[in-house]
Amino acid sequence: xxxxxxxxxxxxxxxxxxxVEGVSKRFxxxxxxxxxxxxxxxxAIVSIIGPNGxxxxxxxxxxxxxxxxxxxxxxxxxxxxxxxxxxxIAALGIARTFQNIALFxxxxxxxxxMLGRHVRMKSxxxxxxxxxxxxxxxxxxxxxxxxxxxxxxxxQDLRKQPTAALAYGLRKRVELGRALALEPRVxxxxxxxxxxxQDEKEDMARYILDVNQERGVxxxxxxxxxxxxxxxxxxxxxxxxxxxxxAGTPDEVQRDPVVIQxxxxxxxxxxxx
Amino acid sequence: xxxxxxxxxxTLPKLLQRNAEQDPNGAGxxxxxxxxxxxxxxxxxxxxVRDLGLGLAAIGFKRGDKLSVIGDNRPQLYFAQLAAxxxxxxxxxxYQDSIASELVYVLNHAETSIIVAExxxxxxxxxxxxxxxxxxxxxxxxxxxGLTFYDDPILRSFESIVEEGRRFGQANxxxxxxxxxxxxxxxxxxxxxxxxxxxxxxGVMLSHRNMIATAEAFIEVNDVKAGDNWLSYLPMxxxxxxxxxxxxxxxxxxxxxxxxxxxxxxxxxxxxxxDVMLAPPRIWENMLTLMQVKGSDASPLKRWMFxxxxxxxxxxxxxxxxxxxxxxxxxxxLSLGEFMVYGPVRDQLGLRRARWCYTGGAPLGPDTYRFFxxxxxxxxxxxxxxxxxxxxxxxxxxxxxxxxxxxxIPRIEVKIDDRGEVxxxxxxxxxxxxxxxxVTRDTVTEDGWLKTGDAGFFDKQGHLVIIDRxxxxxxxxxxxxxxxxxxxxxxxxSPFIREAVAFGDQRPFVVAMIAIDMQTAGTWAExxxxxxxxxxxxxxxxxxxxxxxxxIAKANATLxxxxxxxxxxxLNKELDADDAEMTRTRKVRRRFVAEKYAPVIExxxxxxxxxxxxxxxxFEDGRKSTLNSTITIHDIASAEPVRxxx
Numbered sequence: 001x002x003x004x005x006x007x008x009x010x011x012x013x014x015x016x017x018x019x020v021e022g023v024s025k026r027f028x029x030x031x032x033x034x035x036x037x038x039x040x041x042x043x044a045i046v047s048i049i050g051p052n053g054x055x056x057x058x059x060x061x062x063x064x065x066x067x068x069x070x071x072x073x074x075x076x077x078x079x080x081x082x083x084x085x086x087x088x089i090a091a092l093g094i095a096r097t098f099q100n101i102a103l104f105x106x107x108x109x110x111x112x113x114m115l116g117r118h119v120r121m122k123s124x125x126x127x128x129x130x131x132x133x134x135x136x137x138x139x140x141x142x143x144x145x146x147x148x149x150x151x152x153x154x155x156q157d158l159r160k161q162p163t164a165a166l167a168y169g170l171r172k173r174v175e176l177g178r179a180l181a182l183e184p185r186v187x188x189x190x191x192x193x194x195x196x197x198q199d200e201k202e203d204m205a206r207y208i209l210d211v212n213q214e215r216g217v218x219x220x221x222x223x224x225x226x227x228x229x230x231x232x233x234x235x236x237x238x239x240x241x242x243x244x245x246x247a248g249t250p251d252e253v254q255r256d257p258v259v260i261q262x263x264x265x266x267x268x269x270x271x272x273x
Numbered sequence: 274x275x276x277x278x279x280x281x282x283x284t285l286p287k288l289l290q291r292n293a294e295q296d297p298n299g300a301g302x303x304x305x306x307x308x309x310x311x312x313x314x315x316x317x318x319x320x321x322v323r324d325l326g327l328g329l330a331a332i333g334f335k336r337g338d339k340l341s342v343i344g345d346n347r348p349q350l351y352f353a354q355l356a357a358x359x360x361x362x363x364x365x366x367x368y369q370d371s372i373a374s375e376l377v378y379v380l381n382h383a384e385t386s387i388i389v390a391e392x393x394x395x396x397x398x399x400x401x402x403x404x405x406x407x408x409x410x411x412x413x414x415x416x417x418x419g420l421t422f423y424d425d426p427i428l429r430s431f432e433s434i435v436e437e438g439r440r441f442g443q444a445n446x447x448x449x450x451x452x453x454x455x456x457x458x459x460x461x462x463x464x465x466x467x468x469x470x471x472x473x474x475x476g477v478m479l480s481h482r483n484m485i486a487t488a489e490a491f492i493e494v495n496d497v498k499a500g501d502n503w504l505s506y507l508p509m510x511x512x513x514x515x516x517x518x519x520x521x522x523x524x525x526x527x528x529x530x531x532x533x534x535x536x537x538x539x540x541x542x543x544x545x546x547x548d549v550m551l552a553p554p555r556i557w558e559n560m561l562t563l564m565q566v567k568g569s570d571a572s573p574l575k576r577w578m579f580x581x582x583x584x585x586x587x588x589x590x591x592x593x594x595x596x597x598x599x600x601x602x603x604x605x606x607l608s609l610g611e612f613m614v615y616g617p618v619r620d621q622l623g624l625r626r627a628r629w630c631y632t633g634g635a636p637l638g639p640d641t642y643r644f645f646x647x648x649x650x651x652x653x654x655x656x657x658x659x660x661x662x663x664x665x666x667x668x669x670x671x672x673x674x675x676x677x678x679x680x681x682i683p684r685i686e687v688k689i690d691d692r693g694e695v696x697x698x699x700x701x702x703x704x705x706x707x708x709x710x711x712v713t714r715d716t717v718t719e720d721g722w723l724k725t726g727d728a729g730f731f732d733k734q735g736h737l738v739i740i741d742r743x744x745x746x747x748x749x750x751x752x753x754x755x756x757x758x759x760x761x762x763x764x765x766x767s768p769f770i771r772e773a774v775a776f777g778d779q780r781p782f783v784v785a786m787i788a789i790d791m792q793t794a795g796t797w798a799e800x801x802x803x804x805x806x807x808x809x810x811x812x813x814x815x816x817x818x819x820x821x822x823x824x825i826a827k828a829n830a831t832l833x834x835x836x837x838x839x840x841x842x843x844l845n846k847e848l849d850a851d852d853a854e855m856t857r858t859r860k861v862r863r864r865f866v867a868e869k870y871a872p873v874i875e876x877x878x879x880x881x882x883x884x885x886x887x888x889x890x891x892f893e894d895g896r897k898s899t900l901n902s903t904i905t906i907h908d909i910a911s912a913e914p915v916r917x918x919x
Binding site for chain 1: 306307309418419421422533534536537540
């Protein structure tokens with residue numbers, strides 16, 4: 001497909017936007033992540049795969065600043081962000097979604113998205129109360145940006161619905177929308193298709209590709225569905241028991257005997273698990 | 274004098290020009306995007322059509338060329354149709370939900386050279402067919418989303434064509450105006466492909482005269498004001514939408530409003546509150562069903578109130594239609610009801626401002642009809658056909674009646690031939706089928722009478738009554754008449770029955786295949802504590818079958834003995850246009866269904882208790898798979914007790 005190849009070429013030429021250098025994380029005696037490095041080229045889709053407990057989510061948490069690594073560092077576009085607060089990292093352009101949906105269930109879809117723009121809002125409390133001039137203009141601009149995302153994710157009919165009332169697959173989509181509202185340059189997605197049926201997965205895969213191609217957002221993805229991972233990723237990194245055991249293009253990873261043994265386990269690379 | 278008699282208003286693009294001159298700042302067309310209604314004034318409307326038209330000319334679109342639009346209702350797609358017509362071209366709108374094989378036939382038959390596609394989904398469809406469409410030269414897309422990396426040279430963005438048009442216009446001043454001025458009333462404006470309940474679709478050629486004269490006649494007998502709002506939500510390929518959004522709106526200077534997306538129509542309708550409205554029976558039935566579903570979730574007090582005022586309104590409506598006077602108590606009750614129930618319901622439905630609403634395309638159950646009327650909605654019937662520019666007859670405000678379709682619109686002659694078929698003559702009769710002269714000769718008599726294919730008669734008041742498709746009316750084996758649609762409509766009034774197909778021609782009794790309504794039947798099942806997973810699972814529940822049996826018995830009570838349904842079954846899938854069981858306008862393709870379900874019909878009359886069915890299912894992308902299953906056949910215990918009770 002022309003679309004994918006163009007993107008891949010761009011990804012190969014691009015510099016590394018996000019670099020993770022030898023990070024480790026221990027929880028008491030348990031080593032969650034050990035000396036893992038990762039390079040994410042600008043404009044690429046990079047997937048992190050591995051069995052349960054391999055340290056995928058811990059790695060994502062260290063990138064987004066929820067955990068501070070014991071060793072190593074995380075560099076975004078040349079800036080060391082290892083010790084920064086999660087909110088500062090978000091403001092620098094890294095957004096994420098969670099494995100367990102973390103939306104405000106009493107708020108509407110639109111309000112959840114507007115909240116996602118919070119770090120981009122400049123008006124203070126007093127300005128917002130008076131709601132005139134700058135604050136009003138700003139609010140309208142943010143609403144416009146959210147409406148664009150609503151259109152992008154085809155959520156028009158759900159705009160004013162409280163998220164608690166939505167089906168699971170839709171809530172996942174809203175969560176993606178909220179992450180996009182931050183206008184990220186790098187998007188971290190933690191199992192965006194977990195618990196979805198085939199139709200919903202296909203839709204979500206399409207949205208991820210669109211986010212990547214149309215909005216030029218770099219994507220780091222954790223996902224268990226091998227079919228999806230191999231289809232949409234430019235690079236795949238395999239973790240097992242906290243260590244990186246393989247990395248490369250989807251084809252290379254699927255052929256890697258270490259991976260087949262540790263993870264796919266079928267002896268036949270490329271089969272869906 | 275008719276508009277078509279004047280050289281400056283004889284075509285639709287000329288009428289657009291007239292509107293832009295007479296009312297440049299008035300609202301021409303509106304669309305909802307990103308949550309906000311955005312308006313194009315008549316001048317902006319004209320400018321957009323002009324620039325796009327110049328762009329089309331720049332890429333070689335010529336007089337007589339065909340342009341197809343495919344997508345949901347968007348101003349850009351209407352611009353494209355008018356732009357093509359301004360250059361002397363023909364617009365060929367196609368159904369946006371058509372699968373690839375249907376599209377190939379229509380686009381090839383029409384010799385479409387330019388496709389204007391709404392978005393990536395439609396572009397993908399068009400690109401996949403490229404090799405099979407020798408006439409196709411350019412695909413223009415409106416929404417660029419997802420198309421960034423498409424590099425096929427056949428693709429052009431809407432913006433780039435408009436840009437090119439502006440440059441072309443500067444280089445050739447007066448070009449557009451000169452081309453538009455060449456348009457004649459008898460030029461073909463559009464080819465509307467009829468969904469065709471039999472065989473391949475046929476291309477109905479409608480001239481500007483057809484569309485303008487029909488709209489003029491309609492406006493003459495209906496309350497239409499300049500500036501009225503109209504919601505353009507019907508499929509663009511359906512002639513009904515063209516007759517309103519292009520015909521009526523340009524002639525009567527109505528504002529067309531495009532909803533945000535197909536999913537938001539109901540909400541957009543409420544926001545907009547259109548002044549005039551047209552909807553097929555399916556939509557009215559949906560509205561009623563939705564109201565019943567929502568109603569059943571309300572508190573007991575509200576339910577009780579709703580029920581009280583509903584039955585009061587229905588009683589009064591019946592009295593009124595019988596010509597009786599209302600008592601003082603009735604009147605007081607109605608005004609209280611208006612405040613407590615009727616007004617709020619109309620508001621919820623988005624029909625608070627609607628001065629009139631039409632239902633057309635298929636018959637609507639009289640009970641549904643009466644329900645809306647009793648709630649103060651001026652619902653009336655309209656009758657039309659693609660070959661008659663969408664309109665043949667409609668009802669006046671004072672003559673609403675669920676059983677007739679009203680009087681023929683002005684300047685149209687209607688007569689019934691000796692076989693009972695409705696024939697008509699007038700300015701609304703089409704130019705002929707595109708490239709199918711033999712079929713045209715079968716449809717239009719030598720002295721200009723169009724055969725509608727509908728069986729009907731005039732009642733005492735002079736109102737036209739349509740019974741059924743002439744070719745579907747049959748006889749039971751005892752010789753009594755059998756009109757399947759008549760029976761099906763009775764069945765479909767049950768909120769639990771979405772579709773029904775009745776058989777009985779040359780048979781001893783009537784049987785019916787029922788497709789349940791997933792939403793209402795599902796809600797019912799939940800209330801009964803029945804767990805179910807899918808449509809198939811739900812329709813196999815004996816409890817559901819029993820409940821539907823009761824519903825059929827109720828419908829039977831309103832039917833003459835011989836016409837009553839004796840046996841029925843519940844289909845384990847919905848009838849679907851993708852499986853060719855229905856047309857894209859959701860009419861059952863009776864003959865096709867009869868063939869497809871032949872073993873089922875045999876089992877009905879063979880007395881079997883169940884039947885094995887193998888069905889082919891087509892997915893939206895054209896893939897196919899088969900479904901094997903056993904369907905149980907049920908008997909209606911006996912209609913007698915129910916009938917006595919009723």
